[in-house]
């Protein structure tokens with residue numbers, strides 16, 4: 001649903017300007033320094049990029065799902081690090097609070113997440129709990145003296161090294177394995193017993209810090225329980241992830257559009273055998289396949305976004321979006337390297353293409369691997385959902 005086309009257009013234009021005039025010219029610097037310079041983060045704050053999905057009453061833009069997807073397709077046309085910097089605030093680091101937080105929790109955190117004053121993150125994955133989050137969850141939160149004491153380790157948490165507030169799922173009933181034995185907590189940095197590890201050395205997405213989070217006898221008050229009611233942790237996390245899946249699908253589409261643009265520019269200018277390589281039909285076939293798949297992803301995502309905005313159950317569709325868009329982006333990145341030839345493999349010559357090739361590989365792994373989405377889709381189909 002698009003509420004006000006001219007307001008949305010203004011947002012898309014300002015985002016495009018940020019991508020073209022600030023983000024793309026600084027991609028190499030961000031990669032080299034492995035961080036986004038603070039003046040650029042400040043510009044992102046001023047543009048409101050941290051609060052896109054946060055309701056207007058808390059200082060965000062309150063974008064509908066369709067608006068958010070269209071905006072995501074713009075912000076993601078540069079190195080993934082830029083949108084990852086604000087992406088936990090306008091995504092998994094705020095969504096559980098929006099969906100299930102108490103009035104007090106919303107008032108405390110959402111305005112500061114929307115402005116970018118605070119950085120949020122969602123700490124779910126653990127060394128033994130990846131795809132099987134519920135079965136593998138080993139972080140415990142034991143009730144004690146009017147609060148809870150947490151122990152455990154979270155792994156691969158985006159923005160953990162710079163986060164101010166952590167949304168954390170833990171098992172509050174260690175004897176049980178079901179969803180009702182889990183609780184989600186909001187824990188601020190500085191709480192004794194919470195610490196973060198050194199950033200993981202990743203194969204791409206330089207500038208987007210990801211690390212482990214440790215809880216060692218970390219004592220939190222009852223007011224840290226998301227929504228104030230224990231036993232609803234898994235449900236809250238799944239609500240966040242369901243929204244995030246369509247969010248991420250649209251974030252897979254921007255890089256694919258950029259990769260096709262880079263491929264087209266190269267195909268027009270690179271000459272072999274006396275011709276631009278774009279005149280060779282086998283190169284044309286790769287360009288055509290990229291375009292068709294990008295448009296197919298875009299259509300599926302926007303159709304699903306509109307259904308979600310109408311209040312329809314889109315559990316099946318969001319899995320299809322995330323699965324298709326992330327795999328599509330991987331195929332487009334691979335073709336882009338092929339079209340650039342040796343330049344696609346050499347970072348100092350190929351520019352954005354080799355960097356994005358490495359950046360987008362992650363899309364098929366997080367927010368549910370491709371295999372987990374295939375299983376979800378098939379399970380729902382076999383149940384009769386269509």
Ligand SMILES: Cc1cc2nc3c(=O)[nH]c(=O)nc-3n(C[C@H](O)[C@H](O)[C@H](O)COP(=O)(O)OP(=O)(O)OC[C@H]3O[C@@H](n4cnc5c(N)ncnc54)[C@H](O)[C@@H]3O)c2cc1C
Pocket residue numbers: 121122123124125129130131132155156157158159202210362365366367368369370371372375
């Ligand atoms: C850079 C980065 C950032 C991340 N950010 C976050 C974050 O902010 N917060 C967070 O909580 N997590 C985050 N993650 C974690 C991410 O969501 C997990 O890595 C992902 O869920 C996969 O879990 P795993 O790595 O343990 O792989 P595993 O679950 O061990 O999977 C390994 C392989 O086995 C396959 N597999 C597993 N189970 C099945 C099955 N039942 N059927 C078929 N195949 C199966 C998988 O598809 C995969 O191919 C991040 C990860 C990375 C690398």
